[in-house]
Amino acid sequence: MKSANYVIFDILGIKSRGGGISFGFTENVVCEINRDPFIAQIMVNADISNATFSLHDSLEITNKNATQIVSYLYSFLGSMMVSLLKNSSRYSNAVLKPVIRLSAIHFSKTNKIRMEFTENISIRESVSFQCQLCDGAAILKGWVEDATALNYKNKQDRYDILFLLLQSGNKIQKYMAMYAYLSSLVREISSNHHVRQKDVVQYVMDNCPKTGIQVVPSPSTRPGAKPTDMDDQFTSLRNKIGHPSDIKNLVSVSEADINGLASIICCAIEDVAL
Structure with missing residues (x-):
């Protein structure tokens, strides 16, 4: 269940928009997170088009730490995308060009916090095919486990080169x-x-x-x-x-x-x- 404090990211480059093969899950998948300072739960949509991070209800969010929290979530989701690429043998024929983008922020007690963003996406109509995997929860759990172990933040420049390529x-x-x-x-x-x-x-x-x-x-x-x-x-x-x-x-x-x-x-x- 989504908490009062949550952040949603769009995941681009996985759901097929310009033809080719994509992959997804048979349903939305959820992973409970243990012992994380901010994240209580992550939900990824079945078509892997967005990820919702539900934060701990007890988390005190202020104007001072809001940016730090969102930056932490960016890095966590970036680590998950690295795991998606590294473990792509299950969906090796899918087009994988992962890009993450902030979509929505809801902090219940800090209505004054505002973060603006713009978007420009070119969408073409084309024939596409999707491979659905029935064990989405297990796959998401693997991404999350890799994300917690990955030294993503200190090597983000190198991962960014891969994502750009x-x-x-x-x-x-x-x-x-x-x-x-x-x-x-x-x-x-x-x-x-x-x-x-x-x-x-x-x-x-x-x-x-x-x-x-x-x-x-x-x-x-x-x-x-x-x-x-x-x-x-x-x-x-x-x-x-x-x-x-x-x-x-x-x-x-x-x-x-x-x-x-x-x-x-x-x-x-x-x-x-x-």
Whole structure:
């Protein structure tokens, strides 16, 4: 049940508005939160178009701490969106371009608090398909558990880069930019200025199991690679795009390719030292 104090955020980029495949739940899902200083409950709509944060009724909200509370909720929902990307193997074919936006604030005893925002969204009519998952409550609980454990605030700039890259409408450009970003993160993790592609391959192979992605190895096409060297599916696709063997046959990039690569990038951001 919604408390007297609540904040609602719109979640854009999950519910399909411009065609393609989206995913959702069979019904609105709720997760009770334990031992959080502000949040008592989170409800996410079935179509994952908004999230409502119900706050503790005992929480004293003032003009001084209202901004801090909303900022905290922004970060918490941002962490949930990271978990959504990292654990996308269940809905790998969905278009995932998460953007969060403040929608409404209701603080019962502080009517003088006002926070204004504007919106401009272009909506096109198109054919779309939605995959409904019947275990929405369990999925939301997983997002919340990840959010409480994730060091999102201290690495928000890196996550923001990932979210920005996902907004691109050109799948091939998006994929190549995301792979380049992963390479830079692996270089940062290893503290080595000369990270080789095989180092990225090893990182991907080591971290696929953490995201539920199955590694699909193939013989490496890297210059100087040994006959026994193998590439993961993300590196193999990157090399097919960057070094096409037949320019007449265009290489295609699927939403599953992009979402899988985003999952590995989430792992890499977590592994970067503060």
